[in-house]
C-alpha cells in the first residue's frame with residue numbers, strides 16, 4: 001500500500017486532474033505540460049533527422065574511408081535501400097520474439113503502481129528468449145546458413161526497421177484516442193499532434209496482456225543488436241578465416257551488456273522509460289532501429305577496417321570494461337534492492353535521508369559517490385567498446401559521444417523529476433553528493 005503512495009508521488013496527477021479543470025472531453029490535452037526534446041520543433045525534425053542519421057552512419061561505416069567529413073557522403077543508391085528479404089527477415093524476427101515473449105515460462109512480476117493504484121503484470125522471460133534465440137542461431141550456423149550475409153543486408157534491414165517504427169508509432173498515436181485518461185502519459189499529451197506523436201500519448205499500450213513498450217524496450221532491438229554483431233563476426237570469418245581479437249572483444253562486451261539487461265529484466269520496470277515516458281516515435285524508433293543499427297557500429301566498422309590489437313592493449317580494454325560493468329551492475333542492483341526492500345541485509349547499513357513522500361534516498365554506498373554512478377559505469381563500458389577499433393577513426397566512437405549526450409540530458413530530466421518529487425530532501429541530497437556523474441568533474 002505504501003508503494004502505491006510512493007508511485008503516486010512519482011506519477012503525480014496533472015494539475016488539471018487535481019483542480020478539476022479538465023474539460024468534459026476525456027482526451028482533452030493538458031497544455032500545461034512543459035515540452036522536452038526541443039519542443040515542437042525538435043519533435044518535427046528528430047523523426048526525419050535520426051532515421052537519415054542511421055542510414056548515413058551505416059553507409060559511412062561500410063565505406064573504405066569511414067570518414068564523417070566525406071562530401072558528398074557515400075549514401076547507398078535508392079536500389080540498395082529496399083530488399084524484400086530484409087522485410088521478410090524483420091517480420092520473421094518480430095514474430096519470433098513476440099512468440100518467445102508470450103511463452104509461459106519464467107515468473108510474472110508486477111510493475112510499480114499506476115496513477116489509479118493498479119499494477120500491471122509483466123512476464124520476466126527475456127533471458128529465456130535470448131537463450132532460445134542463441135540456440136536457434138547455433139542451429140542455423142550448423143546448417144550452413146550464411147549469417148555473414150547480414151553485412152550485405154544491413155541497410156535494407158535498417159530501412160525496414162525504420163519503416164516499422166513509423167507504422168508502430170502511428171498505430172500507437174491513433175489508438176491512444178480510445179484509451180481512458182488515466183492510461184495517458186504525463187509528457188505526451190500537449191494537444192500538439194507532432195509533439196504527442198513523438199513523445200507518445202499512452203503510458204503502457206497493451207494488446208490484451210501484451211505490453212508493447214516493455215516488449216520493444218528489451219527484446220527485438222536489444223537481441224537484434226547482438227545478432228547483427230554475430231553476423232559481422234561471421235562475415236569477418238568469411239573474409240579472413242578467423243575473427244580478430246578486436247571483433248571478439250566488441251562482440252563479447254556487447255553480449256555481456258545485453259545478457260545483463262535480460263537477466264535483470266525486472267529492474268527495467270522501474271526505469272524512467274517504463275514508469276514515466278509515453279510510448280511514441282522516440283522510444284519505438286529508439287528501440288527498433290536506433291539501438292540495433294547504431295549501437296553495433298563498431299563490429300560493422302571492423303569488417304571493413306580490421307585492427308590489430310596487442311595483448312597489453314586488449315588487457316587494458318578488458319579491465320576498463322570490467323570496471324565499468326562492476327560500477328554499472330552494483331550501483332543499479334544496490335538501488336533496486338533498496339527500493340524493493342530497504343531492510344535487506346545488503347543495503348540496511350547504508351546511510352539514507354528521509355523525504356516527504358515516505359521514500360528515503362541513499363547517501364552512502366554507490367549513490368553517495370556520485371548521483372548517477374550507474375551512468376558512470378555505462379560510460380566506461382561505452383568507451384571500452386570503441387577502443388578495440390583503434391584511434392584512426394572517429395566513427396566507432398559515435399556511441400560514446402551520443403551516449404554522453406543522452407546521459408547528460410537524461411540526468412537533467414531525472415534531476416528535474418526528483419526535485420519535483422522530493423523537494424528540499426533532494427536539495428539536501430545534492431549538497432551531500434555534489435557530483436552528478438563523474439567525481440570532481442561533473
Ligand SMILES: NC(=O)C1=CN([C@@H]2O[C@H](COP(=O)(O)OP(=O)(O)OC[C@H]3O[C@@H](n4cnc5c(N)ncnc54)[C@H](OP(=O)(O)O)[C@@H]3O)[C@@H](O)[C@H]2O)C=CC1
Nearest residue numbers: 010271272332335360361362363367374375378410414418
Ligand atoms: N544503453 C543505453 O542506451 C541506455 C542505458 N541506460 C541505463 O539504464 C539504467 C537506468 O537508468 P535510468 O532509468 O535513467 O535512471 P536510474 O536507474 O539512475 O534511476 C533514477 C531514479 O533512481 C532513484 N534515485 C535517484 N537517486 C537515488 C538515491 N540516492 N537513492 C535512492 N534512489 C535514488 C530516483 O527514482 P525513485 O526515487 O522514484 O526510485 C530516480 O528517479 C542506467 O544504468 C543507465 O546507464 C539508460 C538509458 C539508455
Ligand SMILES: CC(C)=CCC[C@@H](C)[C@H]1CC=C2C3=C(CC[C@@]21C)[C@@]1(C)CC[C@H](O)C(C)(C)[C@@H]1CC3
Nearest residue numbers: 217218260261268271273282283285286287290291
Ligand atoms: C536517439 C534516440 C531515439 C534515443 C531514444 C533512447 C533509447 C534508445 C534509449 C532510452 C532508454 C533506453 C534503455 C536501454 C536501451 C536504449 C534506450 C531504449 C536499455 C534497455 C539498455 C540495456 C540496459 O541494461 C537497460 C535495461 C538498463 C537500458 C534501459 C534504458
